[in-house]
């Protein structure tokens with residue numbers, strides 16, 4: 001499986017998140033307690049980019065209707081969203097953030 005480079009680790013401030021767009025696909029990259037989390041950047045309820053929302057520890061809140069998603073499991077924690085977001089296994093190499101393509 002090929003590795004996809006998303007960003008430099010220094011592009012993400014600890015406690016914040018950024019969006020990375022690769023091959024027309026948006027990814028959410030968050031750094032919490034210096035751990036990197038990568039997920040899909042689309043709410044599973046309607047079309048809302050989660051990077052437009054806000055972080056609460058390892059949870060991200062959708063900007064549209066307020067569902068929280070757990071960045072560690074992808075699970076939707078409250079309605080109206082029910083389905084999980086996609087979680088990507090990350091690898092840090094030479095200060096670059098990679099996921100499996």
Ligand code: FES
Nearest residue numbers: 043045046062065
């Ligand atoms: S679009 Fe995210 S909770 Fe509705």
